[in-house]
Amino acid sequence: MAVISGVTGQDGSYLAELLLQKGYAVHGLVRRASTLNRQRIDHLRNDPSTRGRFHLHYADLGDTESLIAVLTAVQPDEVYNLAAQSHVGISFRMPTYTGEVTGLGTVRLLEAVRTLCPGARFYQASTSELFGKAKEIPQNERTPFHPRSPYAVAKLYSYWATVNYREAYGMFAVNGILFNHESPRRGENFVTRKVTRAVAEIVAGRRESVALGNLEARRDWGYAGDFVDAMWRMLQQEEPRDYVIGTGESHSVRELAETAFGEVGIELEWEGEGVDETGRDARTGEIRVTVDPAYFRPAEVDFLLADPSAARRDLGWRPRVTFTELIRMMVRADLEVLGVTA
Numbered sequence: 151m152a153v154i155s156g157v158t159g160q161d162g163s164y165l166a167e168l169l170l171q172k173g174y175a176v177h178g179l180v181r182r183a184s185t186l187n188r189q190r191i192d193h194l195r196n197d198p199s200t201r202g203r204f205h206l207h208y209a210d211l212g213d214t215e216s217l218i219a220v221l222t223a224v225q226p227d228e229v230y231n232l233a234a235q236s237h238v239g240i241s242f243r244m245p246t247y248t249g250e251v252t253g254l255g256t257v258r259l260l261e262a263v264r265t266l267c268p269g270a271r272f273y274q275a276s277t278s279e280l281f282g283k284a285k286e287i288p289q290n291e292r293t294p295f296h297p298r299s300p301y302a303v304a305k306l307y308s309y310w311a312t313v314n315y316r317e318a319y320g321m322f323a324v325n326g327i328l329f330n331h332e333s334p335r336r337g338e339n340f341v342t343r344k345v346t347r348a349v350a351e352i353v354a355g356r357r358e359s360v361a362l363g364n365l366e367a368r369r370d371w372g373y374a375g376d377f378v379d380a381m382w383r384m385l386q387q388e389e390p391r392d393y394v395i396g397t398g399e400s401h402s403v404r405e406l407a408e409t410a411f412g413e414v415g416i417e418l419e420w421e422g423e424g425v426d427e428t429g430r431d432a433r434t435g436e437i438r439v440t441v442d443p444a445y446f447r448p449a450e451v452d453f454l455l456a457d458p459s460a461a462r463r464d465l466g467w468r469p470r471v472t473f474t475e476l477i478r479m480m481v482r483a484d485l486e487v488l489g490v491t492a
């Protein structure tokens with residue numbers, strides 16, 4: 151029996167799928183909104199094979215009582231804390247709220263587990279953003295942290311809270327330090343999905359171009375479906391330990407744009423510099439990419455690259471989907487949504 155906070159998110163939906171396939175009963179936490187936002191998990195709710203094993207409970211990481219009520223009722227064996235205000239750029243606009251949910255929210259859940267079901271295994275969704283202004287390349291479990299945003303600072307608090315509950319109370323509580331992972335279910339304001347959606351809309355004739363921020367930032371982008379498997383593996387180990395999860399390959403935002411446009415036969419040609427730089431269709435000359443400083447961040451994370459060798463060794467985990475396959479999958483999915491082909 152597993153509890154997943156953040157079940158309506160990208161990772162929560164893939165993890166719920168995986169655990170249900172493995173025969174678990176899955177209890178997802180959902181927060182109240184004025185419109186239902188369960189598109190990513192609707193297929194699981196309507197699947198006859200998961201009937202009676204997939205349950206949703208109203209709860210919020212800002213509301214201790216709701217967490218207590220769920221854990222008291224469910225008494226889970228595993229708890230995956232995936233809920234967060236997870237957008238780095240937006241965290242600069244909402245630092246206090248981000249700290250409240252992404253930081254303190256973890257302690258609310260840890261404390262509820264400690265008091266109500268201390269034998270449950272706890273997974274914390276930690277992040278490569280902890281490395282921030284990275285002290286070395288690639289980054290592994292021993293690389294020092296230097297967070298660069300309110301989001302990353304909040305995640306640092308959660309990281310150490312998880313370590314502390316392990317050391318202080320002997321709980322099986324672990325951090326997965328996950329590098330960026332994407333999918334067709336990725337939120338639309340993260341850069342990969344923003345680009346693949348824009349490419350599909352351009353093919354459909356619904357827009358002309360996409361405005362981006364820092365084209366030089368580099369990320370280690372993998373496929374979310376692969377990464378949730380690593381979360382599960384971490385909770386099946388004999389000893390609780392934190393792991394870095396990533397592909398070991400890094401690409402710039404510029405390369406991401408080139409790959410996504412390339413997928414629909416548009417070769418980008420760059421000209422100009424800084425905020426005046428544009429990416430044109432090499433064949434037609436039409437501007438497809440512009441730079442808008444509104445998407446720059448007050449402090450940037452320039453270069454993330456994982457060294458996932460410990461996960462490979464101990465968890466037997468390897469990513470299956472390559473960067474190019476991932477972007478192809480996302481572009482194809484966005485084209486399909488719009489009913490166009492390229």
Ligand code: NAP
Pocket residue numbers: 155156157158159160161162179180181183187209210211212231232233234235236237251275276277278327328329330331332337
């Ligand atoms: P996501 O798509 O943004 O999903 C976040 C989830 O958290 C959603 O289900 C959201 O609910 C829920 N949530 C937000 N605030 C909440 C609150 N106050 N109480 C309860 N639930 C709340 O994020 P993701 O990409 O799946 O990432 C999952 C986790 O991994 C996050 O903690 C993220 O910070 C972390 N992480 C992600 C990556 C990545 O590349 N994707 C890498 C490293 C770490 P609504 O649907 O109602 O908004």
Ligand code: GDD
Pocket residue numbers: 236237238239276277278279328329330331339340341342344361362363364365367368369403445446447450451454
């Ligand atoms: N979102 C966004 N939008 N990012 C842009 C844009 C744009 O228009 N243009 C350039 N970027 C750059 C950002 O400045 C950043 O350097 C990079 O693209 C990736 O941005 P995001 O896709 O927003 O992801 P992130 O790396 O900041 O954060 C994601 O990954 C983390 C793991 O490293 C989130 O999923 C976090 O929750 C996660 O912890």
